[in-house]
Amino acid sequence: MLKLSNNVAIQDWELQFTQIRAQGAGGQNVNKVASAVHLRFDVLHSTLPPFYKERLMALSDQRISKEGVIIIKAQTFRTLEKNRDDALRRLKALILEAVKIEKARRPTKPSKSARRKRVDEKTRKGKTKALRGKVQL
Template identity: 50%
Template sequence: MIEISPNLFIADTEVDLQAIRAQGSGGQNVNKVSSAIHLRFDISASSLPDNVKEKLLRCNDSRVNSDGIMIIKAQQFRTQEQNREDAIARLVEWIKENTKVLKKRRATRVSKAVKARRKDAKQAQSQRKQDRQKIRW
């Protein structure tokens, strides 16, 4: 079980982890060892609640394809196990980030005292600039 929050879990069977060869430099080892991890997570087929699925499918992320499958490629580390943990951690972080309940914004107003202080500061700056000008007779 992959724990996202105390009341939100994903079964290990819902996440498809596949070992692939990593890209980039690495000498002779890079051509022989499959150390990168390709993580595939089908959002719509998962056991997550429907409202969480909707939020995840609505989010505009290039890693989610048109079929609703999240694809993460982890190849930062040299070992397959570290890349597997990294991919799962990135999936959990992405789900947490996109299921946050945002606090509703409360409309506020600028007080009269703040407006007055701003006006006084503007007038003082204007006076300072006028004092720097040449005096005309």
């Protein structure tokens, strides 16, 4: 089970892993290519909340097809388990990126006390920097 938040999780049966071996694998990268993984996740037929599904389908990402299938390819590591973990981590990051809502913040200027504090701090740092290496009697 891949936990996304306190009340949202993806069940193991919704994830399909396929071990891929690329054509013409040879030389030094044989082990790396042999442990490549494709993770397939069907958004429309998943147990995700409707809000998550809508936001995922609206996201413009080449890993998401028009039919609502996400395919993540992982072949960075030499072991199958690490590639699976990497694919799960990237799927989680993709879903959380889709549902993240930015807070509307209005630009504010620093208060008078904050400006004064910053000037005092810079002055203090400047004085101690100027005294470095100087012998004090």
